[in-house]
Amino acid sequence: MRKLVGRAAYVLFVLATLFGFWLLLVGTNAGLEELCGAVAAAIGAVAAIAVRRSGLLDAQPDPRMLARTAKLPLQILVEFWWITVALLRGRRPHGGYVGTPFEAGGDDAESRGRRAIAGIADTISPNVMFLDADCERDLALRHALDPDHVSDSVL
Numbered sequence: 001m002r003k004l005v006g007r008a009a010y011v012l013f014v015l016a017t018l019f020g021f022w023l024l025l026v027g028t029n030a031g032l033e034e035l036c037g038a039v040a041a042a043i044g045a046v047a048a049i050a051v052r053r054s055g056l057l058d059a060q061p062d063p064r065m066l067a068r069t070a071k072l073p074l075q076i077l078v079e080f081w082w083i084t085v086a087l088l089r090g091r092r093p094h095g096g097y098v099g100t101p102f103e104a105g106g107d108d109a110e111s112r113g114r115r116a117i118a119g120i121a122d123t124i125s126p127n128v129m130f131l132d133a134d135c136e137r138d139l140a141l142r143h144a145l146d147p148d149h150v151s152d153s154v155l
Contacts, residue, residue: 075125
């Protein structure tokens, strides 16, 4: 019974969140828009349940990795500065792929959480996009707009 209540609460939470997000994006509360939002939220809730059952959400955030995200605002400013300087000089940045050492870990929940946090946090900056993590070589594949001024660590 307790498991059923937990699942129902999860479904209601997802439905309410997606429906609220729909209304926020649409910007109106017209009847047809609310009906479309309810249908879209139901489809999203079914997808969320399917993803949850498949075990793809089995990730545990690493507290040390979360603590390192505190340096993100400074990293964003520095990388924005380098991209802006390159554009003001009339030099078009030559994008490229960069391999960066990164402790990717294995197939456990903590390693998946570390890769998720690193991927999201690394992609926030304007210069770098996190593409993939190679668990066998402990390497992160990233794309940089200006590879000459890319940070030498993922996070």
